[in-house]
Amino acid sequence: MASLVALSVGFILAMQASTELGKLGANAFIPDLVSLSLLRELGPLLIAIIVVGRSGSAVAAELGTMKVNEEIEALKVMAISPTRILVVPRYLALMIMLPILTVFGNCVGLAGGWAVCVGTLDMTSSFYITHAVQRPELWDLYSGLIKSVVFAHLIITIACYQGLGVTGGAEGVGRATTASVVYSILWIIIADAALTGLFFFVL
Amino acid sequence: MREAPRKIASGPKKIFKAGEVILEVRDLVQVFGDRRVLDNISFQVRAGETFVIMGGSGCGKTTLLRCLIGAQKPTSGSIHLFGEDITRMDPFEMDRIRLRFGMNFQFGALFQSMTVGENIALPLRQHSDVDPSLIEMIVKMKLELVGLTGFENFMPSELSGGMRKRVGLARAMALDPEILFSDEPTSGLDPVMTAVVDQLTLDGTRKIGATAVVVSHDMTSVFRIATRILMLGNGPRQGQVVAEGTPEEIRKNPDPFLQQFVRGEADGPIPLRMAQDEYLKHLLGDG
Structure with missing residues (x-):
């Protein structure tokens, strides 16, 4: 799912860029634009939003169901901390996997851009690859990865908080799942705006 | 790879001999909003007993049990479990106590x-x-x-x-565990399974000298396993101790509230519906 979205984003970026940059005779900059937008912005953001829908909601629903079934209570009564056994592993897993998935999404997105550039704009593969890889600096990649780490923190914290805070049975689980998705997306976009400002305007 | 077990400091541990007070509840009050769910409850449980807390739906049985296992802080009063007041304990200290008892949840609370x-x-x-x-x-x-x-x-x-x-x-x-807490272990079971679970509760506790604190409203089961019974009231006697004693004493207790419950009768002092004039007033308003 993540690769399909990343691939489509690569297509879209290249196609949109070609319609406008083509008018200026600047098609040569399309690979630069695709790779910069993906690395800095769209890769981390879109992959995070997919992970919210796929994993954030699943975590909220799973922990919420455990809360409703008294499983959380049972853990506490057994002197086992739910945070240690349920939250920490999920937190670490997402903090590691989201940046990795983002790198993968970036690669697939770049491939999408390549398909459009080589297939319809008569660019050679070597030209595309040279520009798409040489133009961005390491900081462009790193800033995107830092974002994805921050997004991972937000997604899993919100999902666990909503899941463990469920009250009121199955209906409560549904409410918490929805809330975790809505708040995660909201905070991811706000954090993205703040981080972009910090990385490219303040620093 | 197996995760290393987390060490909880066990500290000095007093071993309770049969007949010693292992659990003592004093003046326990639990208020939710303006509802007094538990009202000045006091009782003692001795090591080796099968102590049953019974009462009608909504009388505060489960709330009391939640207080006893430290899942909920009571509004006031004290609970001495293994000689230590758990109402004043922080969660880490409480973990030390939790290792000494087991809790059987009403619906099992198994990890799915x-x-x-x-x-x-x-x-x-x-x-x-x-x-x-x-x-x-x-x-x-x-x-x-x-x-x-x-x-x-x-x-x-x-x-x-x-x-x-x-x-x-x-x-x-x-x-x-030294104490087994059990929340309605037989509700929703057929009579044979009820007898089996009762026997298991006894096998798991009495035979090894452990104590059982069971919450139940299943009269057959209560009289089969209990060595002592605590009856909580509802309605006008919400959350108060109606009676406490051995099964024999409970059977002989003339309290009409208790007898209605033990015999399972619809009519009696346990209010389910309003009195006629009160009902009319409720329907027509005070005028």
Whole structure:
């Protein structure tokens, strides 16, 4: 799912860029634009939003169901901390996997851009690859990865908080799942705006 | 790789001999909003007893049990468990006490993502250094105790309600607790299964000198297992102790409230519906 979205984003970026940059005779900059937008912005953001829908909601629903079934209570009564056994592993897993998935999404997105550039704009593969890889600096990649780490923190914290805070049975689980998705997306976009400002305007 | 068990400082541990007070509740009050759910409850449980807390729906039985296991802080009053006041304990201190008792939840509260065997093994894996092969053996023994030999690899969703309750009981007894708390262990079970679960509760506690605190409103079961009974009231006597004593004393107690409950009669002092004039007033308004 993540690769399909990343691939489509690569297509879209290249196609949109070609319609406008083509008018200026600047098609040569399309690979630069695709790779910069993906690395800095769209890769981390879109992959995070997919992970919210796929994993954030699943975590909220799973922990919420455990809360409703008294499983959380049972853990506490057994002197086992739910945070240690349920939250920490999920937190670490997402903090590691989201940046990795983002790198993968970036690669697939770049491939999408390549398909459009080589297939319809008569660019050679070597030209595309040279520009798409040489133009961005390491900081462009790193800033995107830092974002994805921050997004991972937000997604899993919100999902666990909503899941463990469920009250009121199955209906409560549904409410918490929805809330975790809505708040995660909201905070991811706000954090993205703040981080972009910090990385490219303040620093 | 197996996660290293987390060490909880056990500290000096007093061993309670049969007949010593192991649990003492003094003037316990629990208020939710403007509702006084538990009203000045005081009682003692002695080591080796099977102490049953009974009462109608909504009388505060489960709330009382939640207070006893430290899942909820009472509004006021004290609970001395193993001689220590748990109402003043922080969660870390409470963990030390929690290792000494087991709790059997009303619907089992089994971990749905784990097999039956893993459910029972979890407290052992987390709190002891026992070798995995030995844990496997203990799990088999506990399952045999509750009549579910060979069910280790089943998921909780594949079991019937009665089986889940029995697995819950096996898990509660995994660490051989000194006190077993049990929340309505027989509700929703057929008479045969009720008798089986009652026998299991007794086997798991009385035979090894442990104490059982059982919440129930199933009269047959209560009189079968209890050595002492505490009856909580509802309605005008919400959350108050109506009576306390041995099953024989409870049977002979003339309190009409208690007798209505024990005999399961619809008419009596336990208010279910409004009195006629009160009902008219409610329907027509004060005018």
